[in-house]
Amino acid sequence: MFNIDETIKFYELNDKSITKNEAFCILNKEEIDERDYISLINCDDLDVLEIAAKRAKKITEMYFGKNIFLYVPLYVSNICSSGCIYCGFSCSNSIERRRLKEDEIDREMKYLKNRGFNSILILTGEDYSKAGFEHLKKAVNIARGYFNEVFIESAAYTYEKYKELALEGMNGLTLYQETYDKGIYSAVHPVGKKRDFDFRLNAVEEAIRAGIKYINIGCLLGLSVNYKKDVFFLLMHVKYLMEKYPNIEISISFPRICPFEGIKFCYTKVSDLDFVKFIVYTRIFLKNVGINISTRENKNLRDNLIGLGVTKMSAESKTSVGGYLSTHNLKGQFEVSDDRKLEEIINKIKEKGYNPEFNNWVML
Amino acid sequence: MSFLIGGKEINSRLFIGTGKLPSYEMIKSIIEYSQIDVVTVAVRRIGKGNTWGNIIDYIPKETILMINTSGARDYKEAVKIAQIGRELTKSDWIKVEIEADTKYLLPDNEETIKASEILVKEGFKVFPYITPDLIVAKKLESIGVSAVMPLGSPIGTNKGIAAKELIKPIIKEIKVPVIIDAGLGRPSHAAEAMEMGADACLINTAIATSNDPIKMTKAFKMAVDAGRSAYEIGVLQEKDYADASSPLTGFLRGV
Numbered sequence: 262m263f264n265i266d267e268t269i270k271f272y273e274l275n276d277k278s279i280t281k282n283e284a285f286c287i288l289n290k291e292e293i294d295e296r297d298y299i300s301l302i303n304c305d306d307l308d309v310l311e312i313a314a315k316r317a318k319k320i321t322e323m324y325f326g327k328n329i330f331l332y333v334p335l336y337v338s339n340i341c342s343s344g345c346i347y348c349g350f351s352c353s354n355s356i357e358r359r360r361l362k363e364d365e366i367d368r369e370m371k372y373l374k375n376r377g378f379n380s381i382l383i384l385t386g387e388d389y390s391k392a393g394f395e396h397l398k399k400a401v402n403i404a405r406g407y408f409n410e411v412f413i414e415s416a417a418y419t420y421e422k423y424k425e426l427a428l429e430g431m432n433g434l435t436l437y438q439e440t441y442d443k444g445i446y447s448a449v450h451p452v453g454k455k456r457d458f459d460f461r462l463n464a465v466e467e468a469i470r471a472g473i474k475y476i477n478i479g480c481l482l483g484l485s486v487n488y489k490k491d492v493f494f495l496l497m498h499v500k501y502l503m504e505k506y507p508n509i510e511i512s513i514s515f516p517r518i519c520p521f522e523g524i525k526f527c528y529t530k531v532s533d534l535d536f537v538k539f540i541v542y543t544r545i546f547l548k549n550v551g552i553n554i555s556t557r558e559n560k561n562l563r564d565n566l567i568g569l570g571v572t573k574m575s576a577e578s579k580t581s582v583g584g585y586l587s588t589h590n591l592k593g594q595f596e597v598s599d600d601r602k603l604e605e606i607i608n609k610i611k612e613k614g615y616n617p618e619f620n621n622w623v624m625l
Numbered sequence: 626m627s628f629l630i631g632g633k634e635i636n637s638r639l640f641i642g643t644g645k646l647p648s649y650e651m652i653k654s655i656i657e658y659s660q661i662d663v664v665t666v667a668v669r670r671i672g673k674g675n676t677w678g679n680i681i682d683y684i685p686k687e688t689i690l691m692i693n694t695s696g697a698r699d700y701k702e703a704v705k706i707a708q709i710g711r712e713l714t715k716s717d718w719i720k721v722e723i724e725a726d727t728k729y730l731l732p733d734n735e736e737t738i739k740a741s742e743i744l745v746k747e748g749f750k751v752f753p754y755i756t757p758d759l760i761v762a763k764k765l766e767s768i769g770v771s772a773v774m775p776l777g778s779p780i781g782t783n784k785g786i787a788a789k790e791l792i793k794p795i796i797k798e799i800k801v802p803v804i805i806d807a808g809l810g811r812p813s814h815a816a817e818a819m820e821m822g823a824d825a826c827l828i829n830t831a832i833a834t835s836n837d838p839i840k841m842t843k844a845f846k847m848a849v850d851a852g853r854s855a856y857e858i859g860v861l862q863e864k865d866y867a868d869a870s871s872p873l874t875g876f877l878r879g880v
Contacts, residue, residue, distance in 0.1 A: 322645070322830075322834040323781040323782070323783075323830060323834065324781060325645075326644055326645020326646065326829075326830070326833055326834065327645055327646060327647035327833060327834060328644075328645065375676060376676065377675065377676030377677040379672050379675070409669075409672065474698070503727070503728060507725065507726045507727060507728065508698040508724070508725045508726065508727065509727070510727055511727075548728070549727050549728050549730075607677065611648065614647050615647055616646060616647050616648050616649065617677070618670070619672055619675060619677060620669060620670045620671065620672040620675070621669055621670070621696075622669050622696060623668050623669050623671070623696075623706060623709055623710075625702060625705045625706070625709075
């Protein structure tokens, strides 16, 4: 299991600022280590970041080529038994709840397939009921008929449950720890099974053991005031997984908290500068990790990040249940910032000299 | 300069990877400008019924398609991917690529032997990508593969033939063609591989991520051809000692 306590000690011992010259010295090294990473994210100098960005671009192209992979999310249910205070689907919010019916899932997926997507992320609330799990399984099963990559972002499950989902066609798991600070974790998850920090942390490995090939983890930036520390923990978590399971493809996300209707809590704003630093230095530190950026971020930032380290993007996303075709007009989980049509995003990627790629796996 | 490989006679000893290029449209220009005969395409990139175009549609019909099993983690996945790939493309040239390590992208030779054995029996022309190991190459040759493809250095590193001393015995002892795959970052690396006696080179990253992939392909093509010509003529050996114009032991010969 990923050892959080040792990581805390290491971070606190090395959480120092560095001079511009020291930063350049680090960037001249062939490999940067954990200590270097902490130093670099503490450095706000733009000249340093520019040199680092050039290096990040080269590394990204070496590992991923001139490709930007595109995927689309589909919310199939917003029924939720957890009360995460930062989430629009929290069980304490009085919103209309529903699960898409099978024929609705099929229609939405057929539509997304026709739009050109081959990678789908199926999302639900935290629904541990038997009916909820069977519904998720069914959604995965329908998805396998249309898409080559089927990710799920749902509740944390056990090995047995992931095995069942894998048999239906799930090949990717997105599961964010949200924050690696146990105190904050407990405060922002007042009710529901999600309160169990360790269960969630270990679920990723349960999925890997069950045969899931793609793992996407992340933390919600802004839950913790010390979000740099959260990002460092996230990277240590990735490093741990990479060393233990070298044949799994791992990617990370840095979602920043997005406001939603009825939001009632204080969070820390994460600046664009820090956000870009996370992406650039993550690429230099963990060369082969995928970096995923969603439509939470605005189009200007997304366009400028192409080539700097980002490898995968969502496009044309809707964050409400059955958001593409449904006439229910349910509320979304959060507000999307980049609402461009897929065509526009494709053109932008091409304009930047990159290949918009829809395929990264073949359903076996 | 034509040579026989996988039951076909081809001219270009430069093979091209397509997985890292900035656009599909470029593939045709690369092939035409440098008269490339063989390109590799990962089965994982071939989408069924793609709205935004299928990579296969951008490859001229007369070009030989070597599909690869990139993304496979073990021999079972590689065999499945090969079967799906043959179904989708009708090509039976399969590069067996099994990477059990996503950090260094080094091939798993053991799983590669297992997959190759099955795929040869299923009638594929098998091109296994391996970490250079003479014993592994010999085992693959006896299985009946169409070529062996040792890496020059790890994928994408552009470090050239760092594994030179391990590749030399493979070229010397193996009868099937030897294709240097991965790690060649400059045309001079490719020329060196060909001078050593490799039968062909496969380049992906160094071309795809260059500023001008079409012209860079040409540069590699010329280097491959130059290296091959030199090998066929017989590359002169480097000398550690120059021929002294006033021999030191000349007095013994009465000079």
